[in-house]
Amino acid sequence: MEKFTYVIKNILLMAGVITFILAFIFYIYFPFKTNHGDNITVPNLVGMELDNLESFLRDRDLRYEILEDSSFSSEYLPYTVLQQNPSADSKVKENRKIYLTINSKVPPKIKMPNIINGSVKNAQLILRSYDLKLGQIRYIPDLAMNAVIKIYKDGDSLSVDELIEKGSIIDLDVGDGLGNQIFNAPDLIGLDFDEAKFTIIGSGLRVGLINYQDSGFVYNKILDDLGNEIYEKTKINPGRIFKQFPEKDVRVRIGRKVNLWIVEDSTNEQY
Numbered sequence: 206m207e208k209f210t211y212v213i214k215n216i217l218l219m220a221g222v223i224t225f226i227l228a229f230i231f232y233i234y235f236p237f238k239t240n241h242g243d244n245i246t247v248p249n250l251v252g253m254e255l256d257n258l259e260s261f262l263r264d265r266d267l268r269y270e271i272l273e274d275s276s277f278s279s280e281y282l283p284y285t286v287l288q289q290n291p292s293a294d295s296k297v298k299e300n301r302k303i304y305l306t307i308n309s310k311v312p313p314k315i316k317m318p319n320i321i322n323g324s325v326k327n328a329q330l331i332l333r334s335y336d337l338k339l340g341q342i343r344y345i346p347d348l349a350m351n352a353v354i355k356i357y358k359d360g361d362s363l364s365v366d367e368l369i370e371k372g373s374i375i376d377l378d379v380g381d382g383l384g385n386q387i388f389n390a391p392d393l394i395g396l397d398f399d400e401a402k403f404t405i406i407g408s409g410l411r412v413g414l415i416n417y418q419d420s421g422f423v424y425n426k427i428l429d430d431l432g433n434e435i436y437e438k439t440k441i442n443p444g445r446i447f448k449q450f451p452e453k454d455v456r457v458r459i460g461r462k463v464n465l466w467i468v469e470d471s472t473n474e475q476y
Contacts, residue, residue, distance in 0.1 A: 247303065249293035255284040255307060266299045272306050279336050279372030283310035312371040319365040320353050325379055328353050332375055340374040348459075350382025390463065392453035393446050394423055398467060401446055405463050413450075413462035417469040421447030444470035 245266060250258065255271075262269050276287050288306040291297055318335050320328040329339050340357075347354055355378040356363045363369070391408050393401045398415070405412050424436040441447035448466035451457055 244296040245299060245301070247289075247291050247293055247295040247297055247301075250286045250289045250303065250305065251293070252281055253286050254282070255286075258286070258305075262303065267297075267301055267303055269303045269305055272304055274306065276306050277309045277312050277336070277371055279312070279338065281308045283308055314368045315371055316366045317356070317363050317369050317375075320356065320377075321365065322349070322352055325351050325353065325377065328377065336371045337369075338372065338374045340376040342377050342379055344381040345378050346458075347380030348382065349380035352380045354378045354380055386459040387456055388459075389454045390449075390451045390457045390461075393449045393463070393465065394453070395441065396446050397444050398446070398465070401449075401465060409459040410457065411460060411462045413464040416464070416466045418447075418466060419469055421445075421466060421468040423447055441468050443468045 247267070248261075248265065250261075250269075253261070258269055278287055281287060285308045286305050287308050290304045291301075315335060318331050318337075320331050323331075325342065332339050345354060357376040357378070358369060358373055360376075363375070386409060388408070390410075391404050393404060396404065402412055421441040423439050423441060425439055426434055427437050429435050444467065446465050446467050450464045451461070
């Protein structure tokens with residue numbers, strides 16, 4: 206019986222020793238060797254200048270390595286961090302290496318995208334997707350309202366697919382919707398309404414207000430027998446135009462309204 210008790214005690218003692226050793230290894234030795242529970246939060250390095258990285262990461266027990274494939278973004282200065290791996294706020298061990306992509310000093314060249322005839326809003330979205338910047342917008346006479354007519358860089362006209370640097374500022378000429386056709390207003394005096402309307406619309410103008418009066422006169426400049434300029438008063442027949450605004454030969458832009466004064470014709474319905 207004593208021998209059995211002795212064996213049991215030794216077994217229990219050995220089990221205790223083994224348990225102690227295992228606990229020491231897993232809960233003391235391994236955590237000490239691997240800094241278990243002593244994680245480091247990766248800082249955000251995007252936008253940081255290359256000259257400041259060494260001391261910044263060393264103070265945080267981290268290292269870095271710059272990847273050979275550089276990239277470019279007009280939003281950041283040259284030689285600043287564009288991307289990092291692991292990302293910011295990741296948990297890593299002490300002395301972990303952070304892999305970095307650095308912003309190139311020389312911007313790569315790209316083909317100018319086609320934004321001609323598109324809207325200003327669409328042009329802005331396309332330029333942004335190509336890492337180009339929208340500059341000044343100048344509105345010019347053109348029937349295409351808010352459509353891009355011409356594109357410029359540094360004051361020089363650009364063509365679609367022309368090579369330019371990423372980050373370039375692109376200026377736009379945009380249509381104002383009014384057109385660039387300026388001409389003399391037509392002479393409508395003496396015409397009936399249908400003739401005048403046909404002439405107005407055919408000239409790219411619009412019919413404005415229609416005014417009816419009982420009578421109407423026009424004054425025409427003529428020369429008398431002595432060669433002097435005089436004005437002759439001429440009565441306009443019913444149903445005919447005796448006054449218009451703008452007057453004939455006044456410079457007007459396409460789309461302008463023309464107001465008319467018509468001698469009332471009691472025999473016909475008004476227009």
